[in-house]
Amino acid sequence: MADILIIHRDFDTLAGAESVCLNMVDALQDAHDVTLLTLTPPDIEAANGQFQTNVDGSITIRTPGHIQSLADISTGVLDVFFGHTGAYPRLHAALLNWYARRHCSEYDIVISTWNEANFGHSSMVYVHSPAFNLRHTPEPHGVSGAKFEGFDYLLSRLAGFSGAQLTSDLVVTNSSWTQDLVDETYDRQGIVVPPPVLTDDIQRRPWSERERGFVTVGRVAPDKRTKKCIEIIDGVHEEIREAHLHIVGPESDVEAGYVAEVRAMTDAREYVQYEGGVSRERLTGLLASHRYGLHGKENEHFGISVAEFVAAGMIPFVAPGGGQTELINGRSALIYDSPSAAVEQILAMMNGTRDADALKSALPDIDTEYGRKRFQREISEQVQRVLDSR
Structure with missing residues:
Protein backbone atom coordinates (compact mmCIF):
# COMPACT_ATOMS: atom_id res chain seq x y z
CA MET A 1 0.00 0.00 0.00
CA VAL A 197 -16.58 7.03 -21.37
CA LEU A 198 -19.76 6.34 -19.43
CA THR A 199 -21.77 3.77 -21.39
CA ASP A 200 -23.90 2.00 -18.76
CA ASP A 201 -26.93 4.23 -19.32
CA ILE A 202 -26.63 4.66 -23.10
CA GLN A 203 -29.33 2.92 -25.11
CA ARG A 204 -29.02 1.57 -28.67
CA ARG A 205 -32.38 1.70 -30.43
CA PRO A 206 -33.01 0.18 -33.87
CA TRP A 207 -32.11 2.51 -36.75
CA SER A 208 -35.67 2.45 -38.08
CA GLU A 209 -37.03 3.84 -34.79
CA ARG A 210 -34.76 6.88 -34.78
CA GLU A 211 -35.49 10.38 -36.06
CA ARG A 212 -33.57 11.60 -39.11
CA GLY A 213 -32.07 14.35 -37.01
CA PHE A 214 -28.82 15.49 -35.42
CA VAL A 215 -27.51 16.17 -31.94
CA THR A 216 -24.47 18.30 -31.15
CA VAL A 217 -23.08 18.19 -27.62
CA GLY A 218 -20.57 20.52 -26.01
CA ARG A 219 -20.04 23.88 -24.39
CA VAL A 220 -21.68 26.65 -26.45
CA ALA A 221 -18.57 28.59 -27.46
CA PRO A 222 -16.63 29.76 -30.53
CA ASP A 223 -14.03 26.98 -30.31
CA LYS A 224 -16.84 24.41 -30.40
CA ARG A 225 -18.11 26.11 -33.60
CA THR A 226 -21.75 25.84 -32.58
CA LYS A 227 -22.81 28.38 -35.21
CA LYS A 228 -21.05 26.36 -37.92
CA CYS A 229 -23.08 23.32 -36.87
CA ILE A 230 -26.27 25.32 -37.40
CA GLU A 231 -25.05 26.43 -40.83
CA ILE A 232 -24.38 22.82 -41.78
CA ILE A 233 -27.91 21.81 -40.83
CA ASP A 234 -29.22 24.79 -42.83
CA GLY A 235 -27.72 23.22 -45.94
CA VAL A 236 -29.01 19.74 -45.14
CA HIS A 237 -32.51 21.00 -44.29
CA GLU A 238 -32.82 22.67 -47.69
CA GLU A 239 -32.92 19.21 -49.29
CA ILE A 240 -34.23 17.00 -46.47
CA ARG A 241 -36.98 18.73 -44.55
CA GLU A 242 -36.93 16.16 -41.74
CA ALA A 243 -33.37 17.12 -40.86
CA HIS A 244 -33.17 19.01 -37.58
CA LEU A 245 -30.67 19.77 -34.84
CA HIS A 246 -30.65 19.69 -31.03
CA ILE A 247 -27.94 21.85 -29.41
CA VAL A 248 -26.93 20.40 -26.04
CA GLY A 249 -24.34 21.96 -23.76
CA PRO A 250 -23.67 24.39 -20.94
CA GLU A 251 -23.26 28.12 -21.41
CA SER A 252 -20.27 30.17 -20.29
CA ASP A 253 -20.61 33.69 -18.90
CA VAL A 254 -17.32 34.51 -20.60
CA GLU A 255 -18.88 33.69 -23.98
CA ALA A 256 -22.22 35.43 -23.31
CA GLY A 257 -22.10 37.35 -26.61
CA TYR A 258 -21.55 34.20 -28.64
CA VAL A 259 -24.29 32.36 -26.73
CA ALA A 260 -26.70 35.20 -27.55
CA GLU A 261 -25.85 34.88 -31.25
CA VAL A 262 -26.46 31.12 -31.15
CA ARG A 263 -29.79 31.62 -29.39
CA ALA A 264 -30.84 34.19 -32.00
CA MET A 265 -29.99 31.75 -34.79
CA THR A 266 -32.01 28.96 -33.18
CA ASP A 267 -34.99 31.26 -32.55
CA ALA A 268 -35.08 32.00 -36.28
CA ARG A 269 -35.18 28.31 -37.26
CA GLU A 270 -37.97 25.91 -36.38
CA TYR A 271 -35.70 22.95 -37.17
CA VAL A 272 -33.04 23.89 -34.58
CA GLN A 273 -33.77 23.43 -30.89
CA TYR A 274 -31.58 25.00 -28.21
CA GLU A 275 -31.49 22.53 -25.32
CA GLY A 276 -28.66 24.09 -23.28
CA GLY A 277 -27.46 22.18 -20.25
CA VAL A 278 -29.66 19.12 -19.77
CA SER A 279 -29.93 16.17 -17.41
CA ARG A 280 -28.09 12.97 -18.19
CA GLU A 281 -31.45 11.30 -18.78
CA ARG A 282 -32.42 13.91 -21.39
CA LEU A 283 -29.03 13.61 -23.10
CA THR A 284 -29.12 9.83 -23.39
CA GLY A 285 -32.71 10.04 -24.61
CA LEU A 286 -31.69 12.38 -27.44
CA LEU A 287 -28.76 10.15 -28.40
CA ALA A 288 -30.98 7.07 -28.47
CA SER A 289 -33.71 8.69 -30.56
CA HIS A 290 -31.59 10.34 -33.29
CA ARG A 291 -29.48 8.89 -36.07
CA TYR A 292 -26.65 11.38 -36.40
CA GLY A 293 -24.17 13.26 -34.25
CA LEU A 294 -22.50 16.49 -35.34
CA HIS A 295 -19.21 17.66 -33.82
CA GLY A 296 -17.86 21.10 -34.68
CA LYS A 297 -14.54 21.59 -32.89
CA GLU A 298 -11.34 21.16 -34.87
CA ASN A 299 -8.36 19.58 -33.13
CA GLU A 300 -10.37 18.37 -30.15
CA HIS A 301 -8.07 16.80 -27.59
CA PHE A 302 -10.29 13.73 -27.19
CA GLY A 303 -13.97 14.34 -27.98
CA ILE A 304 -16.01 12.47 -25.40
CA SER A 305 -19.30 13.48 -27.03
CA VAL A 306 -18.19 11.71 -30.22
CA ALA A 307 -17.51 8.57 -28.18
CA GLU A 308 -21.03 8.82 -26.75
CA PHE A 309 -22.47 9.21 -30.26
CA VAL A 310 -20.76 6.00 -31.33
CA ALA A 311 -21.73 4.18 -28.13
CA ALA A 312 -25.37 5.10 -28.77
CA GLY A 313 -25.27 3.65 -32.30
CA MET A 314 -25.30 7.04 -34.04
CA ILE A 315 -23.23 8.05 -37.05
CA PRO A 316 -21.07 11.06 -36.13
CA PHE A 317 -19.71 13.68 -38.50
CA VAL A 318 -16.61 15.42 -37.15
CA ALA A 319 -14.22 18.24 -38.00
CA PRO A 320 -10.63 17.34 -38.95
CA GLY A 321 -7.67 16.89 -36.63
CA GLY A 322 -7.67 15.93 -32.99
CA GLY A 323 -8.59 12.90 -30.96
CA GLN A 324 -12.17 12.87 -32.23
CA THR A 325 -11.02 11.34 -35.52
CA GLU A 326 -9.54 8.41 -33.59
CA LEU A 327 -12.99 7.69 -32.16
CA ILE A 328 -14.33 7.01 -35.66
CA ASN A 329 -11.24 5.03 -36.71
CA GLY A 330 -10.30 7.83 -39.11
CA ARG A 331 -13.19 7.12 -41.52
CA SER A 332 -12.88 9.81 -44.21
CA ALA A 333 -16.60 9.68 -45.04
CA LEU A 334 -17.29 11.06 -41.56
CA ILE A 335 -14.62 13.80 -41.47
CA TYR A 336 -15.51 17.10 -43.14
CA ASP A 337 -13.11 19.91 -44.07
CA SER A 338 -15.71 22.67 -44.43
CA PRO A 339 -19.43 23.26 -43.83
CA SER A 340 -20.15 22.74 -47.54
CA ALA A 341 -18.23 19.45 -47.50
CA ALA A 342 -20.17 18.40 -44.40
CA VAL A 343 -23.48 19.06 -46.16
CA GLU A 344 -22.37 17.00 -49.16
CA GLN A 345 -21.19 14.08 -47.01
CA ILE A 346 -24.30 14.12 -44.83
CA LEU A 347 -26.65 14.18 -47.82
CA ALA A 348 -24.79 11.23 -49.35
CA MET A 349 -25.45 9.32 -46.14
CA MET A 350 -29.06 10.37 -45.67
CA ASN A 351 -29.96 9.76 -49.32
CA GLY A 352 -28.53 6.24 -49.19
CA THR A 353 -25.50 6.80 -51.41
CA ARG A 354 -23.32 5.51 -48.57
CA ASP A 355 -24.02 2.33 -46.59
CA ALA A 356 -24.92 3.35 -43.03
CA ASP A 357 -24.73 -0.21 -41.67
CA ALA A 358 -21.24 -0.73 -43.09
CA LEU A 359 -20.01 2.52 -41.57
CA LYS A 360 -21.50 1.76 -38.17
CA SER A 361 -19.90 -1.68 -38.13
CA ALA A 362 -16.50 -0.08 -38.85
CA LEU A 363 -16.66 2.10 -35.72
CA PRO A 364 -15.04 1.00 -32.44
CA ASP A 365 -16.71 -0.83 -29.57
CA ILE A 366 -16.72 2.10 -27.15
CA ASP A 367 -17.36 0.11 -23.97
CA THR A 368 -14.47 -2.26 -24.65
CA GLU A 369 -11.96 0.31 -25.91
CA TYR A 370 -13.00 3.41 -23.96
Whole structure:
Protein backbone atom coordinates (compact mmCIF):
# COMPACT_ATOMS: atom_id res chain seq x y z
CA MET A 1 0.00 0.00 0.00
CA ALA A 2 1.37 3.39 -1.03
CA ASP A 3 0.60 6.96 0.01
CA ILE A 4 -0.60 8.69 -3.17
CA LEU A 5 -1.29 12.39 -3.69
CA ILE A 6 -3.63 13.17 -6.60
CA ILE A 7 -3.65 16.81 -7.67
CA HIS A 8 -6.57 18.34 -9.55
CA ARG A 9 -7.01 22.08 -10.05
CA ASP A 10 -10.63 22.42 -8.93
CA PHE A 11 -14.09 20.93 -9.15
CA ASP A 12 -16.02 24.07 -10.09
CA THR A 13 -17.46 22.01 -12.95
CA LEU A 14 -17.89 18.28 -13.44
CA ALA A 15 -16.59 17.55 -16.92
CA GLY A 16 -14.16 15.19 -18.63
CA ALA A 17 -11.06 16.11 -16.61
CA GLU A 18 -12.97 15.68 -13.36
CA SER A 19 -14.20 12.28 -14.54
CA VAL A 20 -10.57 11.24 -15.12
CA CYS A 21 -9.58 12.40 -11.63
CA LEU A 22 -12.42 10.75 -9.72
CA ASN A 23 -12.25 7.52 -11.72
CA MET A 24 -8.56 7.43 -10.83
CA VAL A 25 -9.36 7.93 -7.14
CA ASP A 26 -11.98 5.18 -7.41
CA ALA A 27 -9.47 2.83 -9.01
CA LEU A 28 -6.75 3.40 -6.40
CA GLN A 29 -8.54 4.00 -3.10
CA ASP A 30 -8.94 0.35 -2.05
CA ALA A 31 -5.30 -0.61 -2.60
CA HIS A 32 -3.65 2.64 -1.46
CA ASP A 33 -4.01 5.62 0.86
CA VAL A 34 -5.19 8.37 -1.48
CA THR A 35 -5.18 12.10 -0.74
CA LEU A 36 -6.82 14.58 -3.12
CA LEU A 37 -5.28 18.06 -3.34
CA THR A 38 -7.51 20.69 -4.96
CA LEU A 39 -8.48 24.35 -4.70
CA THR A 40 -12.20 23.55 -4.44
CA PRO A 41 -13.35 20.16 -3.14
CA PRO A 42 -15.84 18.04 -5.08
CA ASP A 43 -19.34 17.19 -3.99
CA ILE A 44 -18.56 13.48 -3.77
CA GLU A 45 -22.18 12.36 -3.81
CA ALA A 46 -23.03 14.45 -6.87
CA ALA A 47 -19.85 13.42 -8.68
CA ASN A 48 -20.44 9.73 -7.97
CA GLY A 49 -23.93 10.10 -9.37
CA GLN A 50 -22.75 11.81 -12.54
CA PHE A 51 -19.72 9.63 -13.24
CA GLN A 52 -21.10 6.39 -11.72
CA THR A 53 -18.00 6.14 -9.54
CA ASN A 54 -17.78 4.90 -5.95
CA VAL A 55 -15.35 7.38 -4.43
CA ASP A 56 -15.30 7.02 -0.66
CA GLY A 57 -16.70 10.15 0.94
CA SER A 58 -14.17 9.83 3.75
CA ILE A 59 -11.04 10.15 1.57
CA THR A 60 -8.60 12.83 2.66
CA ILE A 61 -9.06 16.09 0.74
CA ARG A 62 -6.57 18.94 1.14
CA THR A 63 -7.69 22.43 0.11
CA PRO A 64 -4.96 25.01 0.85
CA GLY A 65 -6.97 28.12 1.63
CA HIS A 66 -4.05 30.53 1.25
CA ILE A 67 -3.38 29.22 -2.26
CA GLN A 68 -7.05 29.71 -3.15
CA SER A 69 -6.87 33.29 -1.85
CA LEU A 70 -3.71 33.90 -3.86
CA ALA A 71 -5.42 32.46 -6.95
CA ASP A 72 -8.37 34.84 -6.47
CA ILE A 73 -6.06 37.85 -6.10
CA SER A 74 -3.98 36.83 -9.12
CA THR A 75 -7.12 36.47 -11.22
CA GLY A 76 -8.00 40.07 -10.41
CA VAL A 77 -4.54 41.18 -11.51
CA LEU A 78 -4.95 39.30 -14.79
CA ASP A 79 -8.22 41.12 -15.41
CA VAL A 80 -6.51 44.48 -15.01
CA PHE A 81 -3.38 43.85 -17.06
CA PHE A 82 -4.39 41.22 -19.61
CA GLY A 83 -8.16 41.22 -19.87
CA HIS A 84 -9.69 37.80 -20.47
CA THR A 85 -6.88 35.56 -21.68
CA GLY A 86 -8.22 32.11 -20.88
CA ALA A 87 -5.20 31.76 -18.60
CA TYR A 88 -6.99 31.59 -15.26
CA PRO A 89 -7.10 27.77 -15.15
CA ARG A 90 -3.40 27.59 -16.01
CA LEU A 91 -2.52 30.14 -13.33
CA HIS A 92 -4.53 28.32 -10.68
CA ALA A 93 -2.97 24.99 -11.66
CA ALA A 94 0.52 26.50 -11.53
CA LEU A 95 -0.10 27.83 -8.01
CA LEU A 96 -1.41 24.45 -6.86
CA ASN A 97 1.57 22.66 -8.40
CA TRP A 98 3.91 25.10 -6.63
CA TYR A 99 2.25 24.18 -3.33
CA ALA A 100 2.37 20.45 -4.12
CA ARG A 101 6.13 20.54 -4.77
CA ARG A 102 6.61 21.65 -1.17
CA HIS A 103 4.63 18.71 0.21
CA CYS A 104 5.25 15.86 -2.24
CA SER A 105 7.95 14.32 -0.02
CA GLU A 106 5.11 13.27 2.31
CA TYR A 107 3.90 10.82 -0.35
CA ASP A 108 5.26 7.86 -2.29
CA ILE A 109 3.97 9.15 -5.61
CA VAL A 110 2.34 12.35 -6.86
CA ILE A 111 -0.16 12.33 -9.73
CA SER A 112 -1.46 15.34 -11.64
CA THR A 113 -4.80 14.79 -13.36
CA TRP A 114 -4.84 18.33 -14.75
CA ASN A 115 -2.05 18.30 -17.34
CA GLU A 116 1.70 18.42 -17.07
CA ALA A 117 3.81 19.38 -14.05
CA ASN A 118 7.32 18.89 -12.67
CA PHE A 119 7.44 17.89 -9.01
CA GLY A 120 11.02 16.70 -8.49
CA HIS A 121 9.53 13.52 -7.01
CA SER A 122 8.16 10.17 -8.18
CA SER A 123 5.22 11.25 -10.30
CA MET A 124 2.80 10.63 -13.12
CA VAL A 125 0.93 13.26 -15.13
CA TYR A 126 -2.26 12.91 -17.15
CA VAL A 127 -2.26 15.44 -19.99
CA HIS A 128 -5.54 16.46 -21.61
CA SER A 129 -3.73 19.20 -23.55
CA PRO A 130 -0.43 20.98 -22.83
CA ALA A 131 -1.03 23.81 -20.36
CA PHE A 132 2.49 25.20 -19.95
CA ASN A 133 5.43 26.09 -22.20
CA LEU A 134 2.90 26.99 -24.88
CA ARG A 135 5.46 29.28 -26.50
CA HIS A 136 7.19 26.04 -27.53
CA THR A 137 3.97 24.41 -28.75
CA PRO A 138 3.37 24.40 -32.53
CA GLU A 139 0.78 26.82 -33.91
CA PRO A 140 -2.15 27.12 -33.68
CA HIS A 141 -2.08 25.41 -30.29
CA GLY A 142 0.53 27.61 -28.62
CA VAL A 143 0.82 31.32 -27.86
CA SER A 144 2.65 34.11 -29.64
CA GLY A 145 3.42 37.75 -28.98
CA ALA A 146 5.75 39.19 -26.35
CA LYS A 147 3.05 39.73 -23.72
CA PHE A 148 1.61 36.22 -23.89
CA GLU A 149 4.98 34.51 -24.30
CA GLY A 150 6.28 36.36 -21.23
CA PHE A 151 3.25 35.39 -19.22
CA ASP A 152 3.59 31.78 -20.38
CA TYR A 153 7.22 31.81 -19.23
CA LEU A 154 6.25 33.02 -15.75
CA LEU A 155 3.42 30.49 -15.45
CA SER A 156 5.67 27.66 -16.57
CA ARG A 157 8.35 28.61 -14.04
CA LEU A 158 5.73 28.70 -11.29
CA ALA A 159 4.55 25.23 -12.37
CA GLY A 160 8.08 23.86 -11.96
CA PHE A 161 9.53 24.11 -15.46
CA SER A 162 12.99 25.55 -16.07
CA GLY A 163 12.52 24.96 -19.81
CA ALA A 164 10.59 22.68 -22.12
CA GLN A 165 11.56 19.59 -20.12
CA LEU A 166 8.95 17.28 -18.63
CA THR A 167 10.61 15.23 -15.88
CA SER A 168 7.71 13.14 -14.55
CA ASP A 169 8.36 9.40 -14.43
CA LEU A 170 5.37 8.70 -16.65
CA VAL A 171 3.41 10.89 -19.05
CA VAL A 172 -0.10 9.71 -19.91
CA THR A 173 -2.26 11.41 -22.56
CA ASN A 174 -5.90 11.14 -23.55
CA SER A 175 -5.30 10.49 -27.27
CA SER A 176 -2.58 9.83 -29.81
CA TRP A 177 -3.15 13.34 -31.16
CA THR A 178 -2.41 14.86 -27.74
CA GLN A 179 0.58 12.55 -27.37
CA ASP A 180 2.03 13.96 -30.60
CA LEU A 181 1.49 17.51 -29.31
CA VAL A 182 3.25 16.69 -26.03
CA ASP A 183 6.12 15.16 -27.98
CA GLU A 184 6.43 18.29 -30.15
CA THR A 185 6.36 20.55 -27.08
CA TYR A 186 8.58 18.56 -24.71
CA ASP A 187 10.32 15.99 -26.92
CA ARG A 188 8.85 13.41 -24.59
CA GLN A 189 7.06 10.19 -25.45
CA GLY A 190 4.40 8.74 -23.19
CA ILE A 191 1.49 6.35 -23.34
CA VAL A 192 -2.15 6.83 -24.28
CA VAL A 193 -4.90 5.94 -21.81
CA PRO A 194 -8.16 7.39 -23.16
CA PRO A 195 -10.49 8.90 -20.55
CA PRO A 196 -13.44 6.88 -19.26
CA VAL A 197 -16.58 7.03 -21.37
CA LEU A 198 -19.76 6.34 -19.43
CA THR A 199 -21.77 3.77 -21.39
CA ASP A 200 -23.90 2.00 -18.76
CA ASP A 201 -26.93 4.23 -19.32
CA ILE A 202 -26.63 4.66 -23.10
CA GLN A 203 -29.33 2.92 -25.11
CA ARG A 204 -29.02 1.57 -28.67
CA ARG A 205 -32.38 1.70 -30.43
CA PRO A 206 -33.01 0.18 -33.87
CA TRP A 207 -32.11 2.51 -36.75
CA SER A 208 -35.67 2.45 -38.08
CA GLU A 209 -37.03 3.84 -34.79
CA ARG A 210 -34.76 6.88 -34.78
CA GLU A 211 -35.49 10.38 -36.06
CA ARG A 212 -33.57 11.60 -39.11
CA GLY A 213 -32.07 14.35 -37.01
CA PHE A 214 -28.82 15.49 -35.42
CA VAL A 215 -27.51 16.17 -31.94
CA THR A 216 -24.47 18.30 -31.15
CA VAL A 217 -23.08 18.19 -27.62
CA GLY A 218 -20.57 20.52 -26.01
CA ARG A 219 -20.04 23.88 -24.39
CA VAL A 220 -21.68 26.65 -26.45
CA ALA A 221 -18.57 28.59 -27.46
CA PRO A 222 -16.63 29.76 -30.53
CA ASP A 223 -14.03 26.98 -30.31
CA LYS A 224 -16.84 24.41 -30.40
CA ARG A 225 -18.11 26.11 -33.60
CA THR A 226 -21.75 25.84 -32.58
CA LYS A 227 -22.81 28.38 -35.21
CA LYS A 228 -21.05 26.36 -37.92
CA CYS A 229 -23.08 23.32 -36.87
CA ILE A 230 -26.27 25.32 -37.40
CA GLU A 231 -25.05 26.43 -40.83
CA ILE A 232 -24.38 22.82 -41.78
CA ILE A 233 -27.91 21.81 -40.83
CA ASP A 234 -29.22 24.79 -42.83
CA GLY A 235 -27.72 23.22 -45.94
CA VAL A 236 -29.01 19.74 -45.14
CA HIS A 237 -32.51 21.00 -44.29
CA GLU A 238 -32.82 22.67 -47.69
CA GLU A 239 -32.92 19.21 -49.29
CA ILE A 240 -34.23 17.00 -46.47
CA ARG A 241 -36.98 18.73 -44.55
CA GLU A 242 -36.93 16.16 -41.74
CA ALA A 243 -33.37 17.12 -40.86
CA HIS A 244 -33.17 19.01 -37.58
CA LEU A 245 -30.67 19.77 -34.84
CA HIS A 246 -30.65 19.69 -31.03
CA ILE A 247 -27.94 21.85 -29.41
CA VAL A 248 -26.93 20.40 -26.04
CA GLY A 249 -24.34 21.96 -23.76
CA PRO A 250 -23.67 24.39 -20.94
CA GLU A 251 -23.26 28.12 -21.41
CA SER A 252 -20.27 30.17 -20.29
CA ASP A 253 -20.61 33.69 -18.90
CA VAL A 254 -17.32 34.51 -20.60
CA GLU A 255 -18.88 33.69 -23.98
CA ALA A 256 -22.22 35.43 -23.31
CA GLY A 257 -22.10 37.35 -26.61
CA TYR A 258 -21.55 34.20 -28.64
CA VAL A 259 -24.29 32.36 -26.73
CA ALA A 260 -26.70 35.20 -27.55
CA GLU A 261 -25.85 34.88 -31.25
CA VAL A 262 -26.46 31.12 -31.15
CA ARG A 263 -29.79 31.62 -29.39
CA ALA A 264 -30.84 34.19 -32.00
CA MET A 265 -29.99 31.75 -34.79
CA THR A 266 -32.01 28.96 -33.18
CA ASP A 267 -34.99 31.26 -32.55
CA ALA A 268 -35.08 32.00 -36.28
CA ARG A 269 -35.18 28.31 -37.26
CA GLU A 270 -37.97 25.91 -36.38
CA TYR A 271 -35.70 22.95 -37.17
CA VAL A 272 -33.04 23.89 -34.58
CA GLN A 273 -33.77 23.43 -30.89
CA TYR A 274 -31.58 25.00 -28.21
CA GLU A 275 -31.49 22.53 -25.32
CA GLY A 276 -28.66 24.09 -23.28
CA GLY A 277 -27.46 22.18 -20.25
CA VAL A 278 -29.66 19.12 -19.77
CA SER A 279 -29.93 16.17 -17.41
CA ARG A 280 -28.09 12.97 -18.19
CA GLU A 281 -31.45 11.30 -18.78
CA ARG A 282 -32.42 13.91 -21.39
CA LEU A 283 -29.03 13.61 -23.10
CA THR A 284 -29.12 9.83 -23.39
CA GLY A 285 -32.71 10.04 -24.61
CA LEU A 286 -31.69 12.38 -27.44
CA LEU A 287 -28.76 10.15 -28.40
CA ALA A 288 -30.98 7.07 -28.47
CA SER A 289 -33.71 8.69 -30.56
CA HIS A 290 -31.59 10.34 -33.29
CA ARG A 291 -29.48 8.89 -36.07
CA TYR A 292 -26.65 11.38 -36.40
CA GLY A 293 -24.17 13.26 -34.25
CA LEU A 294 -22.50 16.49 -35.34
CA HIS A 295 -19.21 17.66 -33.82
CA GLY A 296 -17.86 21.10 -34.68
CA LYS A 297 -14.54 21.59 -32.89
CA GLU A 298 -11.34 21.16 -34.87
CA ASN A 299 -8.36 19.58 -33.13
CA GLU A 300 -10.37 18.37 -30.15
CA HIS A 301 -8.07 16.80 -27.59
CA PHE A 302 -10.29 13.73 -27.19
CA GLY A 303 -13.97 14.34 -27.98
CA ILE A 304 -16.01 12.47 -25.40
CA SER A 305 -19.30 13.48 -27.03
CA VAL A 306 -18.19 11.71 -30.22
CA ALA A 307 -17.51 8.57 -28.18
CA GLU A 308 -21.03 8.82 -26.75
CA PHE A 309 -22.47 9.21 -30.26
CA VAL A 310 -20.76 6.00 -31.33
CA ALA A 311 -21.73 4.18 -28.13
CA ALA A 312 -25.37 5.10 -28.77
CA GLY A 313 -25.27 3.65 -32.30
CA MET A 314 -25.30 7.04 -34.04
CA ILE A 315 -23.23 8.05 -37.05
CA PRO A 316 -21.07 11.06 -36.13
CA PHE A 317 -19.71 13.68 -38.50
CA VAL A 318 -16.61 15.42 -37.15
CA ALA A 319 -14.22 18.24 -38.00
CA PRO A 320 -10.63 17.34 -38.95
CA GLY A 321 -7.67 16.89 -36.63
CA GLY A 322 -7.67 15.93 -32.99
CA GLY A 323 -8.59 12.90 -30.96
CA GLN A 324 -12.17 12.87 -32.23
CA THR A 325 -11.02 11.34 -35.52
CA GLU A 326 -9.54 8.41 -33.59
CA LEU A 327 -12.99 7.69 -32.16
CA ILE A 328 -14.33 7.01 -35.66
CA ASN A 329 -11.24 5.03 -36.71
CA GLY A 330 -10.30 7.83 -39.11
CA ARG A 331 -13.19 7.12 -41.52
CA SER A 332 -12.88 9.81 -44.21
CA ALA A 333 -16.60 9.68 -45.04
CA LEU A 334 -17.29 11.06 -41.56
CA ILE A 335 -14.62 13.80 -41.47
CA TYR A 336 -15.51 17.10 -43.14
CA ASP A 337 -13.11 19.91 -44.07
CA SER A 338 -15.71 22.67 -44.43
CA PRO A 339 -19.43 23.26 -43.83
CA SER A 340 -20.15 22.74 -47.54
CA ALA A 341 -18.23 19.45 -47.50
CA ALA A 342 -20.17 18.40 -44.40
CA VAL A 343 -23.48 19.06 -46.16
CA GLU A 344 -22.37 17.00 -49.16
CA GLN A 345 -21.19 14.08 -47.01
CA ILE A 346 -24.30 14.12 -44.83
CA LEU A 347 -26.65 14.18 -47.82
CA ALA A 348 -24.79 11.23 -49.35
CA MET A 349 -25.45 9.32 -46.14
CA MET A 350 -29.06 10.37 -45.67
CA ASN A 351 -29.96 9.76 -49.32
CA GLY A 352 -28.53 6.24 -49.19
CA THR A 353 -25.50 6.80 -51.41
CA ARG A 354 -23.32 5.51 -48.57
CA ASP A 355 -24.02 2.33 -46.59
CA ALA A 356 -24.92 3.35 -43.03
CA ASP A 357 -24.73 -0.21 -41.67
CA ALA A 358 -21.24 -0.73 -43.09
CA LEU A 359 -20.01 2.52 -41.57
CA LYS A 360 -21.50 1.76 -38.17
CA SER A 361 -19.90 -1.68 -38.13
CA ALA A 362 -16.50 -0.08 -38.85
CA LEU A 363 -16.66 2.10 -35.72
CA PRO A 364 -15.04 1.00 -32.44
CA ASP A 365 -16.71 -0.83 -29.57
CA ILE A 366 -16.72 2.10 -27.15
CA ASP A 367 -17.36 0.11 -23.97
CA THR A 368 -14.47 -2.26 -24.65
CA GLU A 369 -11.96 0.31 -25.91
CA TYR A 370 -13.00 3.41 -23.96
CA GLY A 371 -15.25 2.33 -21.09
CA ARG A 372 -14.89 3.16 -17.40
CA LYS A 373 -13.77 -0.29 -16.23
CA ARG A 374 -11.10 -0.34 -18.94
CA PHE A 375 -9.81 3.06 -17.78
CA GLN A 376 -9.62 2.07 -14.12
CA ARG A 377 -7.78 -1.16 -14.94
CA GLU A 378 -5.24 0.53 -17.22
CA ILE A 379 -4.59 3.47 -14.91
CA SER A 380 -4.03 1.15 -11.93
CA GLU A 381 -1.46 -0.77 -13.97
CA GLN A 382 0.39 2.43 -14.89
CA VAL A 383 0.46 3.72 -11.31
CA GLN A 384 1.87 0.39 -10.16
CA ARG A 385 4.48 0.67 -12.90
CA VAL A 386 5.69 3.99 -11.45
CA LEU A 387 5.64 2.62 -7.89
CA ASP A 388 7.69 -0.41 -8.94
CA SER A 389 10.29 1.80 -10.64
CA ARG A 390 11.09 3.89 -7.55
